[in-house]
């Protein structure tokens with residue numbers, strides 16, 4: 001039997017390398033063990049603003065703040081140990097980190113708070129809705145079974161703001177979403193690769209779970225593109241492609257090439273949502 005949980009005994013503090021073991025344990029109970037946290041953990045433990053919640057000497061939750069270009073403070077990696085969910089810990093972490101964020105905003109009034117989540121993450125949506133979050137962008141993220149064949153794509157380096165042509169406001173680098181402004185280009189160069197398939201232009205981020213973002217229009221011969229996309233994931237591995245909301249009419253063509261929406265019911269929907277949390281609501 002567990003003794004009665006006391007939220008007031010929770011300590012939210014910056015993480016340290018010794019928290020690694022507890023954080024891995026948290027991720028084991030999340031998304032049936034398919035959590036990306038273990039892959040990014042060592043990086044986050046070395047970065048600023050990776051916070052944890054300690055309870056009775058054990059780390060039971062975490063939340064990361066990351067600086068993105070154009071004065072964005074990005075909220076990510078919120079996790080609560082399965083055994084401790086539904087007790088107000090995520091809410092506590094969000095509120096404490098919001099207080100911290102407000103201190104950063106006092107130094108930089110242009111700072112905005114943003115995050116991205118899956119459209120059916122009810123817990124995450126419920127918490128952030130109560131914080132006044134507003135949906136600012138949505139994407140279609142589709143998956144496809146891997147092919148055996150891969151072809152090496154051409155890496156493009158001489159790009160500029162032209163990569164934003166189908167992404168006028170925001171551009172996804174995997175599940176990080178940056179503002180489509182010139183100031184974002186150095187970050188994009190550092191944290192993403194732009195490449196060409198047979199006809200299409202794409203981008204893939206270097207942080208977190210890989211999803212290719214379509215930059216150009218969808219090529220006419222989609223099947224000819226597939227080996228180039230596959231090379232990003234490796235032969236036979238499941239691939240993932242993100243399209244802007246403006247390409248809704250292309251979904252049937254993607255489905256004809258065996259792309260599908262993930263989730264139990266495979267519903268066609270803008271499943272990757274970007275939100276902004278207004279500071280004045282806090």
Ligand SMILES: CC(C)(COP(=O)(O)OP(=O)(O)OC[C@H]1O[C@@H](n2cnc3c(N)ncnc32)[C@H](O)[C@@H]1OP(=O)(O)O)[C@@H](O)C(=O)NCCC(=O)NCCS
Pocket residue numbers: 030031077078079080081084085086087088089090091092116117118121122123124126127130
């Ligand atoms: C999402 C997650 C962090 C929530 O943690 P938690 O500690 O259980 O959440 P809390 O107990 O603080 O709940 C916060 C609020 O969300 C609401 N909420 C929680 N679960 C909910 C659900 N299934 N449906 C609707 N609202 C829900 C609660 O009502 C609560 O609001 P209230 O206290 O004002 O009523 C946790 O479930 C988790 O780790 N999930 C897996 C990882 C994940 O999805 N992370 C977010 C990625 S963006």
